[in-house]
Amino acid sequence: MTRLRLPKITLWRVLxxxxxxxGAWATYLRFVxxxxxxxxxxxxxxxxxxxxxxxxxxxxxxxxxFAIAGAVYLxxxxxxxxxxxxxxxxxxxxxxxxxxGYAWELGLPWNFWHPLVMWNRSSVLFExxxxxxxxxxxxxxxxxxxxxxxIPWAPVREWYLRWHHRILIAxxxxxVLLSSLHQxxxxxxxxxxxxxxxxxxxxxxxxxxxxxxxxxxxxxxIIMALYLSVRSLNVRIxxxxxxxxxxxxxxxxxxxxxxxxxxxxxxxxxxxxxLPVEETAYFWLEMALFIAAPLVLFxxxxxxxxxxxxxxxxxxxxxGFMVHRINVSITSLERATHAxxxxxxxxxxxxxxxxxxxVLAFRGAVLHxxxxxxxxxxxxxxxxxxxxxxxxxxxxxxxxxx
Amino acid sequence: MKTKAMLIDxxxxxxxxxxxxxxxxxHGFPQEHEPTLSATALTVVQERGDKFxxxxxxxxxxxxxxxxxxxxxxTKTAQGAVRYAGGxxxxxxxxxxxxxxxxxxxEWSKLAPYVTKCxxxxxxxxxxxxxxxxxVCPVGATIFGDRDDLLAEAHKRxxxxxxxxxxxxxxxxxxxxxxxxxxxxxxxxxGFVTAPMTQPLPTLSAAALGEVPTVVxxxxxxxxGLYWFTQRRQQVAAAEAAEKExxxxxxxRDKERS
Ligand code: SF4
Ligand code: SF4
Numbered sequence: 001m002t003r004l005r006l007p008k009i010t011l012w013r014v015l016x017x018x019x020x021x022x023g024a025w026a027t028y029l030r031f032v033x034x035x036x037x038x039x040x041x042x043x044x045x046x047x048x049x050x051x052x053x054x055x056x057x058x059x060x061x062x063x064x065x066f067a068i069a070g071a072v073y074l075x076x077x078x079x080x081x082x083x084x085x086x087x088x089x090x091x092x093x094x095x096x097x098x099x100x101g102y103a104w105e106l107g108l109p110w111n112f113w114h115p116l117v118m119w120n121r122s123s124v125l126f127e128x129x130x131x132x133x134x135x136x137x138x139x140x141x142x143x144x145x146x147x148x149x150x151i152p153w154a155p156v157r158e159w160y161l162r163w164h165h166r167i168l169i170a171x172x173x174x175x176v177l178l179s180s181l182h183q184x185x186x187x188x189x190x191x192x193x194x195x196x197x198x199x200x201x202x203x204x205x206x207x208x209x210x211x212x213x214x215x216x217x218x219x220x221x222i223i224m225a226l227y228l229s230v231r232s233l234n235v236r237i238x239x240x241x242x243x244x245x246x247x248x249x250x251x252x253x254x255x256x257x258x259x260x261x262x263x264x265x266x267x268x269x270x271x272x273x274x275l276p277v278e279e280t281a282y283f284w285l286e287m288a289l290f291i292a293a294p295l296v297l298f299x300x301x302x303x304x305x306x307x308x309x310x311x312x313x314x315x316x317x318x319x320g321f322m323v324h325r326i327n328v329s330i331t332s333l334e335r336a337t338h339a340x341x342x343x344x345x346x347x348x349x350x351x352x353x354x355x356x357x358x359v360l361a362f363r364g365a366v367l368h369x370x371x372x373x374x375x376x377x378x379x380x381x382x383x384x385x386x387x388x389x390x391x392x393x394x395x396x397x398x399x400x401x402x
Numbered sequence: 403m404k405t406k407a408m409l410i411d412x413x414x415x416x417x418x419x420x421x422x423x424x425x426x427x428x429h430g431f432p433q434e435h436e437p438t439l440s441a442t443a444l445t446v447v448q449e450r451g452d453k454f455x456x457x458x459x460x461x462x463x464x465x466x467x468x469x470x471x472x473x474x475x476x477t478k479t480a481q482g483a484v485r486y487a488g489g490x491x492x493x494x495x496x497x498x499x500x501x502x503x504x505x506x507x508x509e510w511s512k513l514a515p516y517v518t519k520c521x522x523x524x525x526x527x528x529x530x531x532x533x534x535x536x537x538v539c540p541v542g543a544t545i546f547g548d549r550d551d552l553l554a555e556a557h558k559r560x561x562x563x564x565x566x567x568x569x570x571x572x573x574x575x576x577x578x579x580x581x582x583x584x585x586x587x588x589x590x591x592x593g594f595v596t597a598p599m600t601q602p603l604p605t606l607s608a609a610a611l612g613e614v615p616t617v618v619x620x621x622x623x624x625x626x627g628l629y630w631f632t633q634r635r636q637q638v639a640a641a642e643a644a645e646k647e648x649x650x651x652x653x654x655r656d657k658e659r660s
Contacts, residue, residue, distance in 0.1 A: 036511040043440065043507050046495035074625050076632030107493020107508065107515040111473075114492050120474035124607045125496050127614065129472055173625050177618055188610045192466055192500045192603050195595065207610055333499070 016356060023353025026346030030104050038346040044339030047329055054101035054351050056186055056325040058094055059132070060210070061318065063218025065091020065139060066179035073172040079244070082237050083226060085146060085371045090225050091218075092139040093358040093365075099136060100357075104350050124188045131182030138175040142168075146369045184211040190328060199269035200283045201332035209263070212256045213290070216249045217321040220294075220314035225362065227311040233363065235372045239307045246298050246310050249317070257291045282323070282331045290320025406482040406527055407549035407580040408536060409556055410456050412592070413565070414543035417454035419447050421535035421544060425520075428534050441509045444520040445535060450592045453585070456544065459484060459505045459520040460572060461580035462602070467519075469604035470500035475517075482549060482580040483522035491517060502576055502595060502603060522580070549580055556582055577602030 029038040041048045068087035071077040103109045115129045145164055151157045187203075187210025194202060203209055223242050229235040264270050274280060294317040303309030330341060365371055419435060422445055426433055431442040438457070439446055445458040465484045468476040475490035476497055486506075497517060498506045509515035523533040531537070536546035545552070553573065560566045571583040576599055583589070590596040 031513070034511060034513050035508075035515065042510065043438075043498070043504075046498040046508060070625070074629045074632065076636060105494075107495065108491060109493070111490075111492040114473045114490060118473040118475075118490050120469075120472055122469045122604060122608060122611065123472045123474075123496075124611060125470065125494060126472040127611060169629060173622065173629070176625055177621055180621060181614065181617060185610070188607060189496070191610055192470055192607045194603060194606060195502055195599055196499070204606070207613075337504070 016360070019349075019352055019356045022345075022349040023356075026349035026353075027104070029346050030350070035107070038344065040341055040344045040347070042339050042341070044337035045330065045333060045341035048341060049326070049330075049343045049347050049351055050101060050105040052326045052329040053322065054105065054354055055098055056329055057217075057322050058098040058101065058354075059183065059186055060214040060217045060321060060325065061221040062091040062094030062098075063179065063183055063214040064222040065094075065218070066135075066176050067215055067218055068222070069142065069172045070176045073169055074176070080241060082373050083222070083241055085143070086226060086229065086366075087222050088139060088143050089146070089365050089371060090222060090362065092136070092143050093361050094221075095132065095136040095139060096361075097354040097358045098132065101350075101354050124185055124192070128182050128185045128189065131178045131185065135175060135178040135182065138171055138178060141171055142175065146365070146371065149370060180211065183214045184208065186210050187328075190332075193333070196336040197328075197332040198279050198335050199267060199272050200264065200279060201328050202269075203263050203267060205259075205263055206328070209256070209260065212252060212259065213321060213324060216252050216256070216294070217318060219245045219249050220317040220321075223310055223314040224318070227307050229366055229372070230307070233366045235366060237372055242307055242310050243304060246304065246313070250295060250298055253291055253295055257287075279331060279335065282327050286320060286323045286327050288320070289316060290324050293317075294320065403481050403528075405480065405549040405580065406522065406546065407461070407552045407582065408522065408533060408544055408546050409552040409582045409584070410544050411559070412453055412455060412543075412583060412585040412587070414541050415447070415454040415456070416541055416543070417447055417449065418540060420538045420540060421445060421456065422447050424534045424538045428523075439505060439507055441507045441511075441518045444518060448593070451587070453587055453592060455583075455592050455594075458581065459522070460503055460575070461520075461522055462576055463578040463580065464576070464602035464604050466500040466502055466576065466603040467497035467506055469607065470496045472496065479524065481524065481527055483524045483527065484519075485521045485524050486517055486519060488516045493517075500603070502599065552582060556584055559584060574600045576600070577605075 026038060035041060039048055039050075064087050068080055068084055072080050072084050102112060106112060115126055116133075120126050141164075145161055148157055148160045148164075151160075184207035187206035187208070190197065190202070190206045191204065223245055226235075226237065226242060227239075230237060230239060261270075264273070272280070273283070294313060297303055297309070297313035297316060300309070303313065333339070334341070422435065422443070423433060425431075425445050426443070429442075429444065436443040436446055437448070445456055448455050448457060461478075461482055461484050463478070465476065465478055468474070468478055468484060471491075472494060473490045473492055475487045476484060477487070478484050493515060495508060495517070498504075498508060506517045506519045508517060523531075523535075526533065532546035533544075536544045539545075545555075547555075553570070556570045556573075560568060560570070565586045567585050567588055569589065571585070571589050571594060572579040572581055575595075583594070585592060
């Protein structure tokens, strides 16, 4: 009966197999044949979707980590503690995939460590690189108890956790600062492109815009991940937390939209809003998916009541967020460069593979580590819990529970 | 060494492409003419109507490429040239987009690709020679010399001949460059970037970067303050709860005693 030992062939397994096979072939093309064969990047458009999606979206979508860590530890919002570890590991895996993506993106990836020793303090990219490296380390430390708990040797485990508890607040504080800096400086990268970018996307306040757009995107990402964990990984949390998160999204989106249009007014770009050119369509697509649709969806009482409604609303918001980042980094430059950039399949394949790897790692972590509170498994079914889930947990939890 | 520069007088250029060819020869590139700058064409002569316009790195005084590069692979040297140290480069290609003149190009077909751009014959100049293109130009349309002298010469030519456009391209652009152009046809008609940009681009990102210490200080104290506040609130709440508990216990004891 050897047949029984073979893993079951499911649609998902096939899909994962296809994704990694395509990613491997794309990787071969990138490193053995070079950029010219593997990508459509050119002198006109030297940054393709590896920057637009793998970096700009990847970092933005990981913003939930610092937001929720800050909320729980610095603002004392204990009711979010059950999803804290999930938020931190989502951010951690997000950053790992961003960093890994640079193996494909950089022309000379073996020199990746150069910014650590060759400093150029006037470069925005230099600041971004440093913040991302430091923040990834902070996330690793924030997350480390989930791994250390598994060490069977009690003295080591307890020593580490006690030590960790002492520096935790400092870590969270540094994490929030580093995140705020590089989330905004990702936008700051575009400030020096003045004169090249289409007026609908150039802004002196690109830093603020990037910061503000990352938070709703990061929240939406966490909503999606939590919903999926509950649906298919047998995780039990109070799904009303999702509703709480979605409440944060609306005001930030409104402020973002107001700021965006005030900024267009200030940059004298309002005249471009309705010009009959391609850019206009991309701009309004961004506005529709990132601002208008989420604002409507997240405020339909019918839809909010069901977690799956929040899930799909978040999916729309994330799509809009991706359009926004692609617009800033690619669409905005087309008119000046006439590059006509459309990603080649290996670029897509590598990007999808990075996402898939992060998703699989998240799944593995949820299944094998203590990401979600175990106590909940003996608690009554999650939807019947009283509103204040925080009550279930001690106000000053011990280090081991974290 | 005094800061060097080049002056290109479009009214004199005859389009012989000698500069283009000698540049390719020196760098060992294939000889055929390319329409735009590329990894194998650090300078090209383009036809615009009946004029010929040279394209090349402008050797900016405050170069956007150098300020953008995260590892400082591009630097403005005292001799005037903006030089590229391939050994430092990580291949992020930020410099290519940051350059307002679209100058740096990439070796897309190579497995270890580097950025390419004109460095105003830095080695030759260090050895006391003029740039190869200036040396080879048969009509003196491209000349090489001290930056101050060339600026003075350009002003003199404009003053003496009313046919020139009243502008030295490169004197003010992005804070000044080390390659100057003179023309008798408006520069925008020749494909030059003429959007108003007298400000060096690096000052824009410097303004944003200047906010880092403020963000860290203000943000840091704000967050620490918030933390202290929530801690305090929790302590007070805990103390109040404990007090209540104590009272209850006391009451309980009293009851027991009575
Ligand atoms: S023209 Fe471009 S490549 Fe040349 S120095 Fe200026 S910014 Fe750098
Ligand atoms: S491609 Fe090289 S030279 Fe250009 S900015 Fe990046 S590291 Fe610097």
